[in-house]
Amino acid sequence: MSKQYLTTHTIDHAHPTDIFSLGTTPTQILSASGSSSIRIHSTNNPDFPLSQTLEKVHKLGCHHLTTSRNGQVAASVGFGGEVKIWGVQDAQWSESRKIVDGSKAGEIWAIALSEDGQYLAATSFDGRINVWDYLADGAKIREFETKGSFGMSIDLSADGRFTASGHENGGIYIFNNDTGRLFQSLPSLVKPVRAVAFSPGGKLLAAAGDSKVIALYDVSSGEQVANLTGHGAWIFSLDWSNSGEYLLSGAFDGKAKVWSIEQRTCVATHTETEKTLWSVKWLPKTGRNEGFATAGANRSISFYREATGG
């Protein structure tokens, strides 16, 4: 059973250089790139107009950006190692807090926000995982140690109970935020893990990277339950659809794929460009059709929507 997605719009040259990260809210898409500015486009208008530019907020460029599922909080990390937290009011974003990593040793890399934006989790170059309570004046509440391998990817479960991290040595861990303990050490992917994502219900964790496969793990048992094969290049980005029925992935060769979780197969492949896709994201559902956005080395943001009447 394949699905049909059509390109509905492309924002050409949304940034002057590679777009490394996308974040979505119910009405907007935020994008971060090798340039110093974060740009915000409206997604509730068919022309996807630019609604705001956060000028010169990450001088050396910005490699990660994420939004809370409720759309109220965003966080971004620059190549200089700085983390900024953003709040939104009347569709206008402004900086609300900086996170300062108290212990200097590690460079903050990947980040994730909890559903309501209260917690921020981040990996570091030296393999540590930190969780901050952003509402409680940005205090660090958890610090997890791993085997010291670069933490390249991170996610928080929707209920905020678990933090998952993917590492350069292939290691994948799930930590229990309540107890502050390691909950699962999952079977390694051997090669760098560049994306991890909890399913919306929190039952499954998807992980992918240089091994070019997407592994699905059962969170409670820690067992690998599926291997989704089909990508021919390093995978950089994963995102679950709201219902948890579909998983979206983006790879180094510019291919985006949609996977049916029930069928464990790829149901759609899209190649807008042969250039690297650094980030792929589902968009909020409008009507009955789901859509997604892709961005990467071609500096554009492309929007896709499921073909109707199929």
Next chain:
Amino acid sequence: MTSVRRPANVEVIAKIETLFENIADSLLRGEELSIPLRHKKFQSASLDGADAELSTEFTKVSFPAKTPREAWRFTVLIRILELMHEALCDNVVVSKRNIYYKDPALFKTQAVVDRYVDIFAYTFGVQRAALNVTAAAKGLVAGQFTLTSLDGTTVRRGPDLSYLIDDVSEVQTVNFSRVKWILVIEKESTFRTLASSNLHQQSRAGKGIILTAKGYPDISTRAFLRLLSTSHHHRSRPPPIYALADLDPDGIAIMSNYKHGSYTLSHENEQLNVPRIRWLGIKSSDIINETNGKEAKGLLRLSGRDRKKAVKMLENSAVMREGGGEAEWRRELQVMLTLNVKAEIEVLGEREGGVEGWVEEKLLANARGV
């Protein structure tokens, strides 16, 4: 950009500056100026002549001097100190030959420079390398060209050997009319591989000149490349100049050094810049094939130092800042940090055709304007 300044360099800079301060103080007080020196002195050997002993002798050279010769020595010492200080502050390596050619009228012979540089190293209690002075030229070049000096003498370089790159300040013109391309190479090993494969003679891209400074370039190598880059008045289209470096922060910094000068852009540095340099490789797209997703063997992870250096370059380099002109370098540094991957030129040797085959393809592709 250049490499990080070594602690030994910082120590020597401080010592030279202390010396200058003492001289300035003496000037203010109207006292005699002097430079204290430590020599190695060979004691007359014992009767069997077996163990000539080393001892240390302290002397000073003063101004006003008792003899004209001492006055000259004082001037020579001050000039050498000044040149070493400049090299240290600019964080560039100079050869004894470079120093001599700064002021041949004063120094009279190369031996004078050699001797006093070594005496300063001994006086400061450091290795000569800590003074950023090398014994000889370190750059290597292969290819066919002729140098004509101001006095009319010519030096012809054939293509079959590699030559050390000497000081070119006395060179008036360089003729390399048959050369179709020039390739600057980061590493000596790659230079040797390409030279022995005769790429510069037999390439389908035409005859070329290849050169290396074995890492960060010294002044002689930069001056020679600059001379090549500006000596093309005899033809309409000058041969392109390419750089081949590792895909890591040092590789990009070395390329930047040739093209834009060292980090502190002193006046002299600017005169050595070669803005025409183009990046042949290796780039991330060369090692991680974007079309079929098959990555090259031999990819390495960035070290903590690599990451720090990349971030520093993004932050401090005038040309790699946002809007700084070298957008591609900036992008590749960011991609390096994101992938946490680097690669040495040697990875190309694993391919069919080796490094030389890869370079030839790139030269041809660039010539076609691809």
